[in-house]
Amino acid sequence: MNAPVLLPDLIAELAALVLEAVERPAPEGGLGPDEPLFGPDARLDLDSLDALQLSMAVQQRYGVRMPDSKETRRAFGSLAHLAEFLEARR
Numbered sequence: 001m002n003a004p005v006l007l008p009d010l011i012a013e014l015a016a017l018v019l020e021a022v023e024r025p026a027p028e029g030g031l032g033p034d035e036p037l038f039g040p041d042a043r044l045d046l047d048s049l050d051a052l053q054l055s056m057a058v059q060q061r062y063g064v065r066m067p068d069s070k071e072t073r074r075a076f077g078s079l080a081h082l083a084e085f086l087e088a089r090r
Contacts, residue, residue: 021057
């Protein structure tokens with residue numbers, strides 16, 4: 001079993017996971033914990049295929065299913081939301 005990860009460490013880990021899963025380089029200045037991952041204000045320009053790739057990466061890495069739901073859409077809102085989502089399921 002993995003040792004608990006502190007939230008800032010988890011956010012940094014998730015930033016790397018997101019970029020790897022969606023096959024994008026880090027935006028200038030990196031990904032901020034509260035910046036949107038999807039939508040018109042997101043710098044990564046992710047789409048529904050990226051969401052699927054990200055959900056599969058999260059499930060593989062953390063063993064947490066990301067069903068198509070409002071809760072998942074909220075979790076994918078930012079790195080901070082995703083970290084909180086995962087922490088609640090550990």
